[in-house]
Amino acid sequence: MAGRKAFRWHIAVFLAPAVLVYTAIMIIPLFGTLNLSLYNVQGQNRVFVGLANFATLFGDPRWSASFWNALGNNCWFFVIHMLVQNPIGVLLAAILSSPRLRMAAFYRTAIFIPTILSFVIVGFVWKLILSPIWGIAPGMLDAVGLKSLYGPWLGKPDTALITLALVSVWQFVGIPMMLIYAALLSIPDDVIEAAEMDGLTGWAQFWKIKLPLILPSIGIISILTFVGNFNAFDLIYVSQGALAGPNFSTDILGTFLYRTFFGFQLQLGDPHMGAAIATAMFGIILVGVCIYLFAIQTRLRRYQF
Structure with a gap:
């Protein structure tokens, strides 16, 4: 036709x-x-x-205790990234986007470099730094008069997961920084000029004009953080091993899946239960992404150009 x-x-x-x-x-x-x-x-x-494997995973005390412990640790791992990594990334992007800042390109590169490093390198180096025997952390804190605050953070159940989460924040803060930086540069000049004509400059301009306009980018960063944290495995495994010590205090879904599927030490591998854990992880991530797409992203679209 x-x-x-x-x-x-x-x-x-x-x-x-x-x-x-x-x-x-x-x-x-x-x-x-x-x-x-x-x-x-x-x-x-x-x-x-x-669905018998899922009934065992959620209902059998031998499995459910480990699963809920790993899920709780995973949620806490994600919350630390959301409350520390992303706000710092937004703050760094706001500072580095200032036209009056000198050597901004150098600072962006220096902050982004840890992102391209291997998990093995990052985990091993930070384990050496924080070691109470040969690490440099006690000496660095002593130099500023804060040695009393030092402790074997990776060896204590109460601080091990927080410490590793902050190490992960140090490594990946460059990603939200660069994404927000690109979003700030995409704001039309006439919007900025209109704000300046109204007397909005500096941080007042950022909070009232720029921040609402980059909310869609912040939403995308949040969902990427969610997916990345619930798929996390490498840093915990390198730093604390498959048992995610001490006393499983750093155990997350990734390490729990690894031990179940492949086995570790005296624990025999069970591919079917491991697949059930992987399916549960997929379901958790899918629900989180759907909530973002249908409940949050639709509300943020009105801020887009």
Whole structure:
């Protein structure tokens, strides 16, 4: 027909490689994990058990205590990032976006560099720094008269998770900083000029004009923080091992999944229960993302240009 638009084959051709790769490494393993969580081994046979693995995970005291402990630690890990990392990232972006600041490019680079470092390097180096035997943290605190505040933070159940969360904040604060910095630069000049004509400058201009305009970017950073923290594993594993000591005080869903799926020391691996934990993690992340998309993002759209 004359009025019918031709199918744009070039779009499919360009999208095909990315779709195939994403399907191979993400979609197929996801459905494989979901399928694995519905089976179990009885004797020598692999049988379909439906949701029995989830009933065991949530209802059996031997499993539920570890799961809820890991989930609680994960939530606290996320809260620390939300209350410390993201506000600091916004503050740094606001300072570095000032045209009067000298060497701003150097500061941005220096703050962002830890983001590209390996988890293994970061975990090992900070474990050395905080060591009460050969670490430099006691000497640094002593130099400023605060040595009395020092303690074996990674060895105490009350402080180990907070310490590792702050180490993670140090490593990744550059990401929200750069995203907010880009959002601040995207604000039209005429909006800034109009605010200056009304007498709004400095921090008053940031709080009343710029901050409302970058709320969508802050929302995106928040959901990225949520997904990243509930997928966390590397830093805890490198610093505290698979047992996430002391006394499982740093155990999060990632380390709990690792021990369950692959086994550790005298604990035998159980791929089916491990798949159930992975499915529960996927469900938690999915619910959080849906809440953001349908309850928060729709309200933030009115601030976008």
